Amino acid sequence: GAVVSQHPSWVICKSGTSVKIECRSLDFQATTMFWYRQFPKQSLMLMATSNEGSKATYEQGVEKDKFLINHASLTLSTLTVTSAHPEDSSFYICSARRVGSNQPQHFGDGTRLSIL
Amino acid sequence: QKEVEQDPGPLSVPEGAIVSLNCTYSNSAFQYFMWYRQYSRKGPELLMYTYSSGNKEDGRFTAQVDKSSKYISLFIRDSQPSDSATYLCAMSESGGYQKVTFGTGTKLQVIP
DSSP states (O other): OOOEEEEOSEEEEOTTOOEEEEEEESSSOOSEEEEEEEOTTSOEEEEEEEETTSOOEEOTTOOTTTEEEEEEETTEEEEEEOSOOGGGOEEEEEEEEOTTOOSOOEEOOOEEEEEO | OOSEEEOOOOEEEETTOOEEEEEEEOOTTOOEEEEEEEOTTSOOEEEEEEESSEEEEETTEEEEEETTTTEEEEEESSOOGGGOEEEEEEEESSTTOOSEEEOOOEEEEEEO
């Protein structure tokens, strides 16, 4: 089945640093990848839609200058949290859809980000 | 009112029980319906997906959609301790499951 890999799985860093999270589709090509954020005991909230070869589409209230998304190839999208602060601590999850498929998104295992 | 409502639980059942998980929604444009299972500190795992109203069965899992009532269900037969997880319903309007709206999830515990 479709597999989406996310790296790193857990990162702890100091306030003010930037953190990059990678999302890869391992056995299929994905023109579209999605980035979600999940706080404890809450549901997934879509942050942005990442489109290969073009700018990402951000949801209302998500700062595009803070959460930089790059989708440089059909198998890789990255999310960079710039100048991270403690309030950015959360569980970040990516998902991807197979090109030409009419099936739902498959998710990575998430990245737990802790900003000290 | 949230677009998708889901009872957060927790729901505790004995091993072997039939589990019923439910979601209601308000957006009549939703046509694609999904159920995901999420273990602690992991990403959601796709269990079932259906289009429009009707039933779909896969092993111990059955998904039901009643668009007239804006109500979807997931039934788990012969529940196992390994089924203990949070179950998320999800829905989308467009073909291809583009923008998906999730419920808050129901935490299920199956007791041996």
